[in-house]
Amino acid sequence: MSKKVLIVDDDPDVRMFNSTVVEENGYTPVEASNGEEALKIIKKEPPAIVLLDVLMPKQSGIRLYRELKTDNALVNIPVIILSGVAKRTFLRSQKALTEFGDKPVPEPESYLEKPVEPDELANEIKRYLG
DSSP states (O other), rough: OOOOOEOOOOOOHHHHHHHHHHHHHOOOOEEESSSHHHHHHHHOOSSEEEESSSOOSSSHHHHHHHHHHHHHTTSOOOOEESSOOOOHHHHHHHHHHHHTTTOOOOSSSSEEEOOOHHHHHHHHHHHHOO
């Protein structure tokens, strides 16, 4: 059975693109359209890795990332941030949340700014899943 890759993005076209890259590289894509939906999936059946957009309705990728990296049961799931938001903006938002009393979180394992090339995405996934 191939490893599951959770794709979290509110844009159906981006989810389809990412799912295609995931499938073509021998993994099983699982999709969620927001952080809230993704968290339910993760808690029910943790994926091997998460591809995470930052800006989404309901629960943003910023909050979901923070939740994943502060929950002892989920902290070891690798996360590739895949977003149109610049990495420094994402890191600034995490720092701001920490200053408001939340726990500090590590930087993402990987951060790719959209648009991303299929080979670049595939190589990042393979880096963690082999």
